[in-house]
Amino acid sequence: MDDALHDKTLTTLARLARLRIDPREATELREKLELVIESLRRLDELDLDDVEPMTHADSGRNRLDEDVPEPAMAVDELLRNAPATEGRYIAVPKVIDAGREDGHESSSDHRGRS
Numbered sequence: 001m002d003d004a005l006h007d008k009t010l011t012t013l014a015r016l017a018r019l020r021i022d023p024r025e026a027t028e029l030r031e032k033l034e035l036v037i038e039s040l041r042r043l044d045e046l047d048l049d050d051v052e053p054m055t056h057a058d059s060g061r062n063r064l065d066e067d068v069p070e071p072a073m074a075v076d077e078l079l080r081n082a083p084a085t086e087g088r089y090i091a092v093p094k095v096i097d098a099g100r101e102d103g104h105e106s107s108s109d110h111r112g113r114s
Helices: 003-016 023-046 075-081
Strands: 089-092 110-113
Touching: 003 023
Parallel strands: none
Antiparallel strands: 089 110
């Protein structure tokens, strides 16, 4: 496969997955991706005509415990146990910045609200 095309493909995949790839890691990531693709090609070559399709990984039933109401934790206690808070909210890291198409953060604010 042409390296330039492969570089573009890797960049496109990273953008679609909203990942930032360090250029120093791109070569290693490209090699691993090529191994995955090669493995998929080998799987595609297998003769599976006589293999019955699997519809569920586990045919067992769900084992659910009975719901038993318990008192909820007090908000103050919950917030004391949180790693970071903003007022009465638990602060969590921003995962995706919906304001930018490339997924990169656009401001110095790295926290969202849950």
